Amino acid sequence: xxxxxxxxxxxxxxxxxxxxxxxxxxxxxxxxxxxxxxxxxxxxxxxxxxxxxxxxxxxxxxxxxxxxxxxxxxxxxxxxxxxxxxxxxxxxxxxxxxxxxxxxxxxxxxxxxxxxxxxxxxxxxxxxxxxxxxxxxxxxxxxxxxxxxxxxxxxxxxxxxxxxxxxxxxxxxxxxxxxxxxxxxxxxxxxxxxxxxxxxxxxxxxxxxxxxxxxxxxxxxxxxxxxxxxxxxxxxxxxxxxxxxxxxxxxxxxxxxxxxxxxxxxxxxxxxxxxxxxxxxxxxxxxxxxxxxxxxxxxxxxxxxxxxxxxxxxxx
Amino acid sequence: xxxxxxxxxxxxxxxxxxxxxxxxxxxxxxxxxxxxxxxxxxxxxxxxxxxxxxxxxxxxxxxxxxxxxxxxxxxxxxxxxxxxxxxxxxxxxxxxxxxxxxxxxxxxxxxxxxxxxxxxxxxxxxxxxxxxxxxxxxxxxxxxxxxxxxxxxxxxxxxxxxxxxxxxxxxxxxxxxxxxxxxxxxxxxxxxxxxxxxxxxxxxxxxxxxxxxxxxxxxxxxxxxxxxxxxxxxxxxxxxxxxxxxxxxxxxxxxxxxxxxxxxxxxxxxxxxxxxxxxxxxxxxxxxxxxxxxxxxxxxxxxxxxxxxxxxxxxx
Numbered sequence: 001x002x003x004x005x006x007x008x009x010x011x012x013x014x015x016x017x018x019x020x021x022x023x024x025x026x027x028x029x030x031x032x033x034x035x036x037x038x039x040x041x042x043x044x045x046x047x048x049x050x051x052x053x054x055x056x057x058x059x060x061x062x063x064x065x066x067x068x069x070x071x072x073x074x075x076x077x078x079x080x081x082x083x084x085x086x087x088x089x090x091x092x093x094x095x096x097x098x099x100x101x102x103x104x105x106x107x108x109x110x111x112x113x114x115x116x117x118x119x120x121x122x123x124x125x126x127x128x129x130x131x132x133x134x135x136x137x138x139x140x141x142x143x144x145x146x147x148x149x150x151x152x153x154x155x156x157x158x159x160x161x162x163x164x165x166x167x168x169x170x171x172x173x174x175x176x177x178x179x180x181x182x183x184x185x186x187x188x189x190x191x192x193x194x195x196x197x198x199x200x201x202x203x204x205x206x207x208x209x210x211x212x213x214x215x216x217x218x219x220x221x222x223x224x225x226x227x228x229x230x231x232x233x234x235x236x237x238x239x240x241x242x243x244x245x246x247x248x249x250x251x252x253x254x255x256x257x258x259x260x261x262x263x264x265x266x267x268x269x270x271x272x273x274x275x276x277x278x279x280x281x282x283x284x285x286x287x288x289x290x291x292x293x294x295x296x297x298x299x300x301x302x303x304x305x306x307x308x309x310x311x312x313x314x315x316x
Numbered sequence: 317x318x319x320x321x322x323x324x325x326x327x328x329x330x331x332x333x334x335x336x337x338x339x340x341x342x343x344x345x346x347x348x349x350x351x352x353x354x355x356x357x358x359x360x361x362x363x364x365x366x367x368x369x370x371x372x373x374x375x376x377x378x379x380x381x382x383x384x385x386x387x388x389x390x391x392x393x394x395x396x397x398x399x400x401x402x403x404x405x406x407x408x409x410x411x412x413x414x415x416x417x418x419x420x421x422x423x424x425x426x427x428x429x430x431x432x433x434x435x436x437x438x439x440x441x442x443x444x445x446x447x448x449x450x451x452x453x454x455x456x457x458x459x460x461x462x463x464x465x466x467x468x469x470x471x472x473x474x475x476x477x478x479x480x481x482x483x484x485x486x487x488x489x490x491x492x493x494x495x496x497x498x499x500x501x502x503x504x505x506x507x508x509x510x511x512x513x514x515x516x517x518x519x520x521x522x523x524x525x526x527x528x529x530x531x532x533x534x535x536x537x538x539x540x541x542x543x544x545x546x547x548x549x550x551x552x553x554x555x556x557x558x559x560x561x562x563x564x565x566x567x568x569x570x571x572x573x574x575x576x577x578x579x580x581x582x583x584x585x586x587x588x589x590x591x592x593x594x595x596x597x598x599x600x601x602x603x604x605x606x607x608x609x610x611x612x613x614x615x616x617x618x619x620x621x622x623x624x625x626x627x628x629x630x631x632x
Contacts, residue, residue, distance in 0.1 A: 099448050099473070103422030110419045115589045116432040122581040124573040124590040130597045132415050156472040157415070257440040265438040273431045274440040281446045 001026050003060065004297075007035050008048030008067045009280070014290040018047070021297040045300070047293045052079050063306075065296055067289050069093050069144065069278070070227070071310045072200050086310040087296055092288035093278045094145030097197070097225050097251075100277035101150045104249035105133065105193060108221050113271050131192075131219075134158035139191035140175075141184060141207070142166075142198040142226055150195055151175055162187050166203070188215045193223065200227035210235040213244060221247040225277050228254030233264065240267045251277040317342050319376065320613075323351050324364030324383045325596070330606040334363070337613045361616070363609045368395050379622075381612055383605050385409050385460065385594070386543070387626045388516050402626040403612055408604035409594045410461030413513070413541050413567075416593035417466045420565035421449065421509060424537050429587050447508075447535075450474035455507035456491075457500060457523070458482075458514035458542055466511055467491055478503050482519070504531045509539065516543040526551040529560060537563040541593050544570030549580065556583045567593040 002025040006018065009031060019027055028039055032049060040046065040054040040061075047065045052073045055061065063085040064074065071088050074080060107113050114127040138154045140147045141164040151161045152174040163175040164184050171178040179187060181203060188194065194216065198204040208222060209232040222245065224231055233254050239245045247269035255262075256275060264270055280286045296306045318341040322334065325347060335343055344355055348365060356362065356370040356377075363381045368389045371377065379401040380390065387404050390396060423429050430443040454470045456463045457480040467477045468490040479491040480500050487494040495503060497519060504510065510532065514520040524538060525548040538561065540547055549570050555561045563585035571578075573590060580586055596602045612622045 095448055095450055096446070099422060099450070100426050100446075103419070103426045103428055106415060106419030107423060107428050110416050110593075112419055112423050112428070112587070112589070113432050115592075116429050116587070117436070118590075119581060119588045120433070120436075122574075122576040122578075124576075126590060126592055128597075129599065130412070130416075130592075132411055132598055132600055134411055134415070134600070153473065157418075157469060258438075260438040260440075262438075265435060271428070271432070272435045273428070274434075274442060276431075276442055276446075277426075281442075281444075282448055283445065284448055284450070 002044045003028065003042050004045045004047065005030065005035070005039050005043035005050070006047045007032055007050050008289065008293065009286075010290060014287075017290060017294050018297060021294050022301055045297070047297075049073070052076075055079055055081070057081065058084075063087070063300060065089075065293050066310075067293075069146070070199055075310065075312050080312070085306065086312060087306050087308045088310055089289045089292050090308050091145045092285055092292055094149035095288070096282035096285045097146045097277045098149035098153055100251065100273075101146075101195060101197075101223050101225060101249075102153050104223060104251075104271050104273075105195075105221070107271055108247040108249055108269070109133065114268070132158075133193075136160070136192040137162065137190055138193040138195060139164065139187055140195045140197070141181075142196060142204075143175075143178075144197065146225065147195065147197040148172065148174075150197070154193070159193070162191065185212060185215060188212060189217065192217060192220055194220060195223040196226050196230050198226040198230050200229055204230050206230070206232045208232060208236065210238070213239045216245055218244065219246045221245065221249070223249050225251045228252040228256045237264055237267060237270075240269055247271070249273075251275055318360045319344065319358050320361045320363065321346065321351070321355050321359035321366070322363045323348055323366050324605065324609065325602075326606060330603075333606060333610050334613065337610050338617055361613070363613075365389070368392075371395055371397070373397065374400075379403070379616060381405075381609050382626075383609075385462070386515055391626065391628050396628070401622065402628060403622050403624045404626050405605045405608050406624050407461045408601050408608055410465035411604070412598035412601045413462045413593045414465035414469055416567065416589075417462075417511060417513075417539050417541060417565075418469050420539060420567075420587050420589075421511075421537070423587055424563040424565055424585070425449065430584070448474075449509075452476070452508040453478065453506055454509040454511060455480065455503055456511045456513070457497075458512060458520075459491075459494075460513065462541065463511065463513040464488065464490075466513070470509070475509070478507065501528060501531060504528060505533065508533060508536055510536060511539040512542050512546050514542040514546050516545055520546050522546070522548045524548065524552065526554070529555045532561055534560065535562045537561065537565070539565050541567045544568040544572045553580055553583060553586075556585055563587070565589075567591055 004025045005028045044060050045063050048067045058081050066088045069090045109131040111127040137160045139162045140151045143163045143165045155161050155174040161175050162177040249271040251273045320341045321344045360376050361379050364383045374397050382404045385406045425447040427443040453476045455478045456467045459479045459481045471477050471490040477491050478493040565587040567589045
């Protein structure tokens, strides 16, 4: 009998769905805070994100299905027992995060953040000219389901879409151009919207810095929903304060959480949200995560190949 | 030689475009504030929105091409000399206003207005669950180019779209259902998003009131970009304060401008902007208005029928 440890938060419907896929397994439910070393060590399959340090030396673990799209905490060489399969929940977050990205793009473009500031002061004043997504050029760096769904939405709204990927694949119809990472700086100068949905790797660390900001249009905006360290925060603050670029919307920051005394909070054309675009903020995301776990559980028990296998050498 | 008075603000490109259409005409350029009675009385064609009171008794005026979509100031029986053709700029505002509508819908759905309030206090706090446009039901009342373009965008994002029109026409593909105005209260109870882009007529006056709000879902939101008097403001304030509905985004208000001491300014889930979604806030709108005027000018001089003729008996 297989031991399946679920540290992903689930409701009654979710439990029913998972258990129907493995009727003969023993399910143990816990959560990230309360899960015990013993529960982790007993598990053959873990669904959710257990504390990484508990996994070392697990003798029974064969497969870890994460609830996150990012897998960085689990890809270091000494975390997972050798031979453990690691899968992520890529595909669950595209809807929620791409809608968030569209929301903050329009917030900056229509000056809705400035109108909110005016509203608080009961001030019926004009905040100036606005921009449209229609006819802009968007550069989407990172084309997992999040970047892909955002590009699809922008394309539907009339933007010209340029994608940047880490792996070489065929160009989907919602992209006007597609390049590998090495062309990032070549296409950056033409972009009105620079959207980052990149995992944390050496290649993406501070990809937006003083030098690359220097390549950007003065009226460009940056959206970041991947990892905070894709941006050199101090260089971004300087660029926003000096008007070198027009705005930024950040759901992830470096440092994170952003300290209360950080100047970024008070920069007029910075829109800051506290890493909430994904997670379980949207019910549909939670349901999609469970659906991915259930599908993979069924595949595992029937000896079929799993979806979303993480390449442990690349880290995503 | 025809006298054409342009009270619409135009740039050098715009002038060139207009004058190319009527090389033998005499163009007089002014603006809404500085235009003289004499200039108005001399004109055979007026492009733009002159002060309505100046038009009475104009003996030369044959055609008035407005820069606005609304024509209410000019449709009263005594404003235009009998036989004058009135055309509006419907079609110019759809892009700007539909993108604004999408922006404020996502602002409310993703709680971006609340995150802005938190940002001002350097507060890295979670504001709660969000919603997605995907899978919602949207009721769009008023299907000129503004309502139509908004419905099209919502449909592309996965919403179920129900349109309400004043004139009976074929259902466009971006609408899942289409009804006449008399069905408004029948479909209102099913709507998550209620979007109003209605002209000011007897039929639309306070169409959202205490009674019709009582028909709405508790988690519904209202977007208004048409005329402020489509909503009973006090009833809306009561509903937002009591949680009877979830939110409202208003670019038009009644009264307008909204007085500084009005309680609406301070309602947490009200998003207020000062009638800026249209106008010349977006350069593309301005260019489209001039393009409509130029096309109509060419049609007029060649004896072809004009676009956007306002039915003076219906008022739009």
